[in-house]
Amino acid sequence: MPFGNDPPDYVHLRSNESQMQLITISENGDTPTPSGSPCFNAPARDEAPAVIFMPGKGTFRWWKTRTTMEKCLIPVILFFLILSVILLAVIINTDKRIEAKMVDKATETDTDTRSPPHEDPRVRPPDLDAEFTTVTPVLTTEKPQEPEVCTSPGCVRAATHFLNAMNMTVDPCEDFFEFACGLWNEQHPIPDDMFGYGTFAYAREQVRQQLRVLLEQEHTSDSESINMARSTYKSCMNKTQLDELKTEPLFETLTELGEWPLLQENWDETKFNLTHLLVDSRRDYGVDVFFQLYIYADSKNTSRNTLFIDQANLALGRGTRDYYLNVTLFSSHMTAYRKYLRKIAQLLKTDGNLTRSEKDMNADIEKIIDFEIELAKIIVAEDERRNNTRLYNKKEIADLYSLLPQVEWVTFFQSIAPADLKHLFHNQTEIIICEIEYLRQVSALIASTDKGLLTNYVLWRVVQSNVRYLDERFDDIKQDFLKVMTGQQQSAPRWKDCAQVPSTVLPLAAGAIYVQAHFQESDREEAIRMIVHLRNSFADLVRKNDWMDDETKKVAIEKANSMINNIGYPDVTNDWKQLDQQYQGLEIQESDTYYYIMKKSVVWMQSREFQKLIKPFDKHEFDISPAVVNAFYSPEKNAITFPAGILQPPFFSGTFPKAVNYGAIGAVIGHEITHGFDDQGSQYDKDGNLHNWWSESSLNAFDTRRRCIVEQYGNYTVPKTTFRVNGKLTQGENIADNGGVKEAFQAYQKYVLENGEEPRLPGLQQYTNEQIFFVSYAHFWCGKKKEAAAMQQVLTDEHSPEVFRVIGVLSNMQAFADVYKCARNSPVNPDHKCIVW
Template structure:
């Protein structure tokens, strides 16, 4: 996954963005994730991100009536097993069967392929590669057998690799793995997440007494989330009580009693942020000063819509998205009706519908002034140095000093005054939101803020609200059913206390050998990138030198931060966070929310820590931070089938190697290229060299903009996805180069994988890369991805990249002019 700006926001989607169903960055189905400044509070993203559950539930085999050796029905024995025991029994059985099948394939596949004349190496039988002069060594270790099984069982050998390599590498996988009803997408990436969540579930449900207070709190968070009986008894009462303490909301009272003069916008916005984590009209956060990354500074950026970042088209394109907007309206009406019933508020349905329509109309006008994400890729344009005093001119409706005092801990109030510096992202937006606020009544503003808070917290209320939300999600993403509770709670525990949950995970499921191997691969990938820079004919020597220095200076965060293995140090990190098993889930979330916000603001008095590991080690993703010039590969992604110390290098370099290269290249994509080796926003390019870079970027933009997303009439947004596409292309190129360098140093080719004796190892390398992206989405989710995701659909992350690589078309003997060997190619790095 790649990160853009502000890696701190990657903990997960905030409640608003969750309810907005954002497809994951790599978080969802992509191998890397771009971290951009969201328009909703990162505090809430930490607290409520457990709502993003995309992984399949475990489907067990049909009931059997076979008997054990004792003569007792096997069914009785099976029923006495826990679900986890049943899972591992089936897993053992399936692994054994897979090995037997693979060995059979190993013995017969070569003849089968030759006899059936499948198009494995090119477009006709004359392209078959002979190996009479090559030693046919075969690796039969457990790791090689597993790797071969993963690749082979995914392939559709009837497809032409030169026409559609995604279908060739993943066709059978996608047919064998249907999208579960509780998900809107499923792929190899999701399967790894499922495994990590299963492992976390076992650890969180363990009754072994933890040595660390922090780990104990992580288990309490999980157990409290799982306590649905308590949730059902509380229902929405605590939530409603907190809302009423915050303000007198028109929708919770008789509108005739509304006192327009009592409305205090500053107080409402500050309180909704501090106590509910909601940032609606603008976003405030603390992060590295992009032009002086030794220090932290305040940022102010545009807000987000109810349907999430990048969702403008849902409101503005009424022809294409009428169904989606109607689903949003029905969801809104049903949630508010239920909440009013819980609050014992008597309402007039006709008036309520009118009020809610006014909210939607207001949000549509809000959408008109939101700056599209593909117009926010110039970091220099988004860096506008101001003071708090200047904010009174931009948005005079807010009493800014009062606002900052209300959302921050008292210990830093002495550091906040009218001269305090703040970076404003969208200056024109701030003027426009001020105009929008002025044009509408206080009553409508109050109703809108009220709705946004409710919308963000719906899924942590009882099952009645979840059911309403699920009907909405069915239209927006295609997800048919709710996820099992344990999945939400396991992911929630990871997101709520990321380092504590990570400590629990790595202690059982990560080893130092994997960390050392990953570090070696990173060094090799960085060396490969340096070689590509040296060989580029469009950069002047001075710019090349600076680019190489930046690559060399990259910080590598692998697996986990070392201090989390020291429970004393880990507990100190969480020492000011306090909650107990007696708290309700709502109370627990609020305590973590307030603690995390205070911790963030305290950073204003501290230097920026470029070595901080900002995500949970249990996250299945990878990141690049431009302000840190740092790569982060959590333990969660360093897992099969992406990586294993037992796999041959051709498999590891094709999968995790391409991910590493992807992250390295992010330092030199359209956004990362704006930052220097120290992470500062500074132009280090010679003018002619940058012009060459810009031309190559445009080639990538045009290439991907020509791709039509499967099951939609939409094309990929090449402008929005350019950074990820540049990183994908560079990543595979670097990984392949690093792999060939390894082979040259070895002095001979690696042994073949079993069943792949008629494949070259280069071909297996590219299969391993494509296998990383096997997967598919529901139609609604595919459409949503086009609108909001900075990553291209998986199929284009394969064929788009490989069509630009001469090494691929050579490996598969693709004729010139075929889909994967086009006459025109795009190359940036």
């Protein structure tokens, strides 16, 4: 369960991916992303505003006493530290009596420091001014004094982020998203090579750029896997070679698979064998068509791995069935899909000097689309697949023959498995079937479809999966398609795609060079400390709630305390020998073509997955690239993962004030912890087993609160569209968001109680640190999407649109309303609140 939004499935490494792999190539910064040219389409520069704090005139007296050399050097030093000359001057060599008088003067004359109606300024302790009350009568008034302001580089950097984002003309109780993000959204238009842009995407773009620099280094590493990562990037960037090869590699693939009838004058259907076709597509290209196969932990015994069979994904990706079925709303999208398929087929026909008529090709394309529409009708919608017990049906391979008899199942498994594991597959081999009725229906569909159309569809899925590894003509075709599907206006520079490919093929190797160059161990240690505090905060919420019985509370806290923490990077990335062992059997040469590298990598990855059948399930495996900007929770592992990529500004820094860190990355940590107790995570126990550990009364109470969240978010309409959020599909992420922010705020309050109030941010000292906490949380979600992308998100994504990840959460928090003194029943302080945790 990732924290950030997932990318469209049609840009993944494989059309259908095993859910445990989590290694994807995505577009426009929606998870590990890519796209390409040396011209980096950079976001607006993160320049510092005028953050200047001027307590009084003593500053200028001090300046006059400086030497000429000092006057030259001090501004230069302060410029690189982004600090004000005047700020440092006040802190150094200022007498307490003079300072007190000057502060009093500053409060009378400084017309630029204004307190909003929600200000709660700190008042200086009275004993500091006591000796002056009798000597200087003017001070007996005890006027409120400026709060202490933090002037460290970390504080200035954090303040800069917020000052460049906030629209302070907006009442935070009316629209907190606009209050926290209005200026950022206005000043950061969506780049033409992206379909959305926000602070999350900004961080991902930064990581991509950093990876690009590291991968382009002409350096031979002592680690062979790191050398392979650089070779993969360079092969992807070798446009000259791609232009020379053109479609030759893909035609070799089509020949291996028995030719694509769509392109052939006289296709020989006597050679058709569905089992062999599905074997070759899966084993050599990682493409699942009528069903998905993956290997992962047995949900009811997570000490072991087992086989799973699930329903298929459509060509447009997971969760896209509405595009096929709602003709009224999505006719333009399906037209774009037809054109996409047609242009690819036409280009292959031209390159292959083939003679099949355009009329016959178009007729076949229409049949492919119609067939996929029929397939969409029998696919179960994702919002109906949240009961994991329903999806757990333990069977044997022999049972598959009665459900989908068109496949010779034992032959299929033995053919795609490594040679040394063929003996594992026979009629009595255990398998978990997720959607039994789906298999029956897809069998009926296959039985009523002719061999030529079945072959056309399977081959189309293989072609679709592999054209991304060809020359740029196919990028242009894809761009026309994406313009309709997501609103993206132009292709991204090639280096963006290529910089992310090593994180897909060799995730730990690419992560190792990133961590070595850009991640500090002190940040990892700080994140670990925060996790401890957030976990304790969740336990406090459980203890204090009034809807769980004591025994269920005890089990819930035990589960939270048992969570495995994967922070920053796995230790193996610091040991070249161990790192290379992770990629034993994968050989990538500098001379390999990009297409061949990707084919070789898919075959190697699948072989590695099958080897897991003879090993225990590794709950401590850190299988995410450290260079990913996202966070994850695995219910089977009961593990939370925070790669180094997300532990960076503007979300986190060891130099940031705690209010900033707890509001941003603290809420992310809380979000992932709460995933263990959302509508799906709550179905698993502390050992990751699918097991009901709830008492009946507590489960009923949880269900009531869960349904409140479903209804609340289901009533939100996406801006600039008529679409409502799918409250049922997004409920898990919404529960995690709500719990995460609450846990983070409570943890921050506890920190202040134990350590005292922090100084305030410069330039924002009119806002309390508790108010800044919520600004920091909202800042995580600043940004916007193209209308088509927003519509796609509502249809396919388990995450709510960013604006509702802010407004929805804060409108359920009384603490937010109290901190900002929001009137009862104001937009962000409704009387009715949905509270789960």
